[in-house]
């Protein structure tokens with residue numbers, strides 16, 4: 001006697017929002033690799049009513065370093081710049097050797 005066990009993968013696939021997958025693939029901290037957790041919520045006040053929508057081009061918890069333009073998480077961003085750029089000594093140019 002055979003018993004066929006059918007696994008439903010619908011549960012796992014239900015959570016996989018294609019936008020979310022995309023944002024996590026495109027935007028991640030270049031220091032630790034942490035992906036963006038989701039879209040930014042933009043709220044614009046029009047008249048006396050606030051209108052909110054999701055901005056899928058900007059990850060919610062990552063910011064772009066203003067020096068190198070790469071994405072970094074809150075833990076690897078000091079002020080407006082990433083850890084790499086703030087720890088790098090500012091040098092006018094020229095190799096030292």
Ligand SMILES: [Zn+2]
Nearest residue numbers: 029032073076
């Ligand atoms: Zn990080």
Ligand SMILES: [Zn+2]
Nearest residue numbers: 065068082085
């Ligand atoms: Zn940087």
